[in-house]
Amino acid sequence: MEKGVPIRAISRAIAALKAINRQGSLTMMEIARAAEVPYPTACRLVQTLVYEGLVEQEPDRKRYRPTAMVQSLAYGFQDDDRLVEIARPHIVSLTRRIGWPISIASRVGRNMMLRDSTHANTALTFERYYPGFTLPVLDSASGKLSMAYTPDEERETLLRWMKVSQEVDPEYLKAARAGLNVERIRSQGYAVQGRNHHNLTPGKTASIAVPIFLGEHFKAAMTVIFFASAMKPEAALDRYLDDLKGTAETISAELTQAAALNQR
Template identity: 25%
Template sequence: MEMKSNPIQVADKLFAVIELLAAKGSMGLIDISNDLDLNKTTVHRLLNSLVYMGYVFQNPDTHKYRLGFKICGISNQILNQIDITRVVRPYLKELVNLTGETVHLVQLDGINAVYIDKIESTTNSIRLVSQLGKQLPLYSSGVGKALMADMMEEKVVRIWEKSEVKKVTEHTITDFAVLQKELKEIRSRGYAIDNEENEEGIRCVAASLETKNAGSSYAFSISAPIYRMDENRIKEIANHILTIKGKIQEAIS
């Protein structure tokens, strides 16, 4: 049975505060109250509770609130439990060395993909804005489409129906028939392409990993600005990705 609302409503409000501070950084009581459309008394109680538990810190000089480092500790503990990152990382570093581009590793998380590792290019000065723990919609990202291409059609339909399908950019696929056609092409060639569908000016090439015994599904990708990602460069990077995928599959099988 799918749950339509949180049975403990105060939990909704507590995590709304946490997510807001994570997105915007240090904020005052009134700003938090306005953003969440909650009265100041309620927000003050929520903040006091979070401060008491160590999840939020209040600056004694500015009286503004920010997340405490306890949140970082929890996220690091979660990431440390994902053994696949330790196995895969050397191969992702090899991919960075081969291409000179930034590489991401993601894990399937419901209708999203979540970044669990990132290796920055040391040769290109332009760095991509991506953070560990950030979620990406499956239907509009290279890694997401690579993951969906491995799924049974029924699961693809369920994910599409549960997703908030919207035009993130002018290139975002919002027609299910078009997505189905693209997934078929991905299955045929072995890799997915995000053609500015999730972020303007950025293209990526991605491939999924077959991890039947890992308890989850994973994919990795190379992302770069479009001026470094023409058709010839995409084919070159795709060849490197498929080679590295083969090496990873041997390591984790």
């Protein structure tokens, strides 16, 4: 077996569990569609999850729901809320200055997960986004930025997993990988997504992401999201990049200082 290749059965089981946990209750057919597996495979996966006590069938209904046992999967994980606590006043202030919503996202596996946003603080948005919303790393400004700052070996491993998992179209993956100019993103200190196709309003917004650091290590992406019809990314860079970088640098400095004080 090739080193670093994910086990498909485990990936599928996790996909099924995530779908059930996210929706709260699903039929077997809905689980199969959500996990993108054949119906017989979904049956075997759910039977295994039921056996392990993570999923149960609802009484008198052919629907499946998560049990309290899923909470055990979070034991030992301590989320660092310091990032959101420190960044929140700064991104709210930035939104007041420029009008557009700002988000903070960090990479979780092959997705970028929203940690906080100011979509609720401005009328210049099509939708409101809340913590937990995910975006693909290869088709979002925050994801491209995160991939650029990910250590080379880890990035290559992630790309290899995406290739062998067959969950991403090979041609798309090839094109996205070719378009991921790591050195340019690092040298410029930002990443751009001309059209956001994997959000709640596909194709209607564009975005620019800048890095937040903890010391010398990339911690999260701070992103401004604007209407694609309102301005081109080049114009948005001219107007907002300095303010974006300045805000991110302030958050980085406060985050690093807070971490240092916590270690004393």
